[in-house]
Amino acid sequence: MNESFLRYKDKMMEYWSGLTKKQKMLLFGSVLLLIIFIVLITFFTTRKTLVPLYSNLTPSETGTIKENLDGRGITSEIADGGTTIKVPEKMVDTLKVELAAEGIPNSGNIDYSFFSQNAGIGTTDNEFNMIKLDSMQAELANLIKGIDGVQDAKVMINLPEKGIFVSDASEAASASIILNTKSGYQFEETQIQALYHLVSKSIPNLPTDNIVIMNQFFEYFDLKNNDNNSSPGSTFATQHEIKKQIEKDVQRQVQSMLSTLMGPGNVVVSVSTDIDFTQENREENLVKPVNEEDMEGIAISAQKITETFTGNGDAVGGIPQGEDPSDALGSNYLEGNGSNGDYERIEETINNEVNKIRREIVESPYKVRDLGIQVMVNPPEEGDLPQERIDDITKILGTIVRTTIDKNAGNTALTEDEINDKVVVSVQPFEGKVDFESETKTAIPLWAYIVGGVLLAIIALLIFLFIRAKRKREAEEQELEIQEELLHVPDVNEEHETEGTMRKKQLEKMAKEKPEDFAKLLRTWIAED
Numbered sequence: 334m335n336e337s338f339l340r341y342k343d344k345m346m347e348y349w350s351g352l353t354k355k356q357k358m359l360l361f362g363s364v365l366l367l368i369i370f371i372v373l374i375t376f377f378t379t380r381k382t383l384v385p386l387y388s389n390l391t392p393s394e395t396g397t398i399k400e401n402l403d404g405r406g407i408t409s410e411i412a413d414g415g416t417t418i419k420v421p422e423k424m425v426d427t428l429k430v431e432l433a434a435e436g437i438p439n440s441g442n443i444d445y446s447f448f449s450q451n452a453g454i455g456t457t458d459n460e461f462n463m464i465k466l467d468s469m470q471a472e473l474a475n476l477i478k479g480i481d482g483v484q485d486a487k488v489m490i491n492l493p494e495k496g497i498f499v500s501d502a503s504e505a506a507s508a509s510i511i512l513n514t515k516s517g518y519q520f521e522e523t524q525i526q527a528l529y530h531l532v533s534k535s536i537p538n539l540p541t542d543n544i545v546i547m548n549q550f551f552e553y554f555d556l557k558n559n560d561n562n563s564s565p566g567s568t569f570a571t572q573h574e575i576k577k578q579i580e581k582d583v584q585r586q587v588q589s590m591l592s593t594l595m596g597p598g599n600v601v602v603s604v605s606t607d608i609d610f611t612q613e614n615r616e617e618n619l620v621k622p623v624n625e626e627d628m629e630g631i632a633i634s635a636q637k638i639t640e641t642f643t644g645n646g647d648a649v650g651g652i653p654q655g656e657d658p659s660d661a662l663g664s665n666y667l668e669g670n671g672s673n674g675d676y677e678r679i680e681e682t683i684n685n686e687v688n689k690i691r692r693e694i695v696e697s698p699y700k701v702r703d704l705g706i707q708v709m710v711n712p713p714e715e716g717d718l719p720q721e722r723i724d725d726i727t728k729i730l731g732t733i734v735r736t737t738i739d740k741n742a743g744n745t746a747l748t749e750d751e752i753n754d755k756v757v758v759s760v761q762p763f764e765g766k767v768d769f770e771s772e773t774k775t776a777i778p779l780w781a782y783i784v785g786g787v788l789l790a791i792i793a794l795l796i797f798l799f800i801r802a803k804r805k806r807e808a809e810e811q812e813l814e815i816q817e818e819l820l821h822v823p824d825v826n827e828e829h830e831t832e833g834t835m836r837k838k839q840l841e842k843m844a845k846e847k848p849e850d851f852a853k854l855l856r857t858w859i860a861e862d
Contacts, residue, residue: 630685642676
C-alpha cells in the first residue's frame with residue numbers, strides 16, 4: 334500500500350511540476366471557489382428557518398414565552414421590537430398546542446373565567462364591580478380582535494352608578510375604543526355599522542351615539558345614521574356622493590377608451606355633471622281606443638230593432654207610449670191624414686269596449702341634465718396630433734354626451750353645435766408628467782448569477798486542462814515505453830542463478846536474521862569434517 338501511495342504521490346508531484354504558473358493559480362483559485370461554494374450550500378441547507386410563532390405580543394407575554402422555550406432547549410428569536418417571537422418552522426404547530434395547554438400566552442387581562450377560578454366570599458362590592466368592568470372590557474376587546482383588519486383593540490367603558498331609588502332615571506353608558514388596524518386596510522360602511530352594533534349590544538344601556546371608535550392614526554370611524562337621511566346635511570352628502578360616482582364612472586369610461594387609442598399616460602380626463610335630484614310621483618288613468626286609426630273599440634254586444642207597418646192612416650201618427658214628445662221629431666214616423674200609409678222604425682245599439690290604463694309612476698331622482706367632458710391629450714414625440722384624430726376623439730365624446738344626458742331634460746333634442754360646446758379637447762405636451770424608472774426585482778440578485786457563471790466556467794476549464802494533461806502524460810508514458818523496448822540491451826554481466834548461488838543467498842539471509850542458528854549450523858559442519 335505504501336508503494337502505491339508513493340507512486341501516486343510521485344505522479345501528482347510530477348503533474349504539479351509540469352504545470353505553468355498560470356495553470357497553478359487557476360487550479361488553486363478553482364479549488365478555493367469550490368470549497369466556498371460547498372460551504373455556502375451546506376450552510377443554507379442546514380440552517381434552521383425561523384418563522385413567527387406568535388405576533389402582536391406584549392413584553393410580558395414575550396418574556397413568558399421566551400422563558401418557557403429556553404427551558405425546553407428550543408432555539409427562539411425575538412423580533413419586531415419584542416412583539417414577535419420566532420421558532421423553527423417544523424415546531425410551530427406542536428409548540429402552539431403545547432403552550433395553549435399550559436395557558437400561554439397569558440395577556441394578564443381579567444376575563445369572565447376569573448369568576449369561576451377566584452370566586453370568594455370576601456370580595457367587596459367595589460372590588461366585584463371593578464373586576465366585572467375589567468372583564469367586560471377584556472372580553473369586548475377579544476371580540477373586536479376577531480374582526481378582519483383589526484390587530485389589537487383597547488376598550489374603555491364608563492358605566493354610570495345606579496340610583497338609590499327606583500324612580501331615579503338611569504344614565505346611559507359610554508365606550509371609547511382604539512383599534513390597531515392593518516396598514517392600508519379600508520373598512521366598509523357595513524363593517525363599521527356592525528362594529529358599532531357589536532359594542533352597543535355587548536354593554537347594557539349603551540346607545541351608538543355614546544361610542545367613539547378610532548385607530549392608531551387618529552382616524553375616526555363614524556357611524557352614518559340612516560334615521561336622519563331627511564336632514565339637509567345628510568341629503569346634501571348623499572347627493573354629492575351620487576354626483577361624484579356618476580362623474581367617476583364617465584371619467585373611467587372615457588379614460589379607458591382614449592388610453593387604448595393614445596397609449597397609457599397620454600390622456601387626462603375631467604368630467605362635470607349637473608344632476609337633477611327631483612323625484613316625481615304621479616298617477617295616470619288613461620282611456621284609449623283599441624283601434625287608434627278608426628278611433629273605435631272592440632264591439633262586445635250589439636242590438637238591432639226594426640219595426641214596419643202598412644195600413645189605414647188612423648193607425649199611424651201620434652207619439653209612442655212612454656216616449657218623450659221632444660224626441661218624436663227625430664223618430665222615423667209617418668203621420669197619416671186619414672188615408673192609407675206606411676210606418677218603419679229602425680233602432681241599432683252597439684256596446685264598444687276601450688282600453689282603460691292606470692299607471693302609478695315614480696320618476697327616478699337621478700337624471701343627468703347636463704354633462705361636460707374636458708380632455709387633455711399629450712401629442713406624440715414625432716409631431717403634432719393630426720386634426721383627423723382630434724375630430725375622432727370629439728365624435729366619441731359627443732356620442733357619450735348624447736347618450737348620457739336625459740332625453741327629457743330639454744324641450745328639444747340637442748344639436749351638433751350644442752353637443753360640441755359640451756366637449757373640449759386640448760392637445761398640449763405634458764410638462765408636469767413624471768416618468769419613473771421601472772425597477773425589475775428578481776428573487777436572486779444579479780451578482781449571484783455572475784458568480785455562478787464564473788465558477789462554472791472555471792470548473793469546466795479545469796476539467797478540460799486536467800483531461801488534456803492526463804492524455805499528454807499517457808502519451809509520454811507510451812512513448813517512453815516504446816523507446817525502452819527499442820533500446821533494451823541484455824546485461825552481459827548478468828549472472829544466471831544456480832543451486833549454489835541460491836544456497837549462498839539463503840546462508841547470508843540466515844546469518845543476518847538468525848545468527849545463533851547459523852552458528853550452530855557451522856559447528857555441525859565443522860564437527861562433521
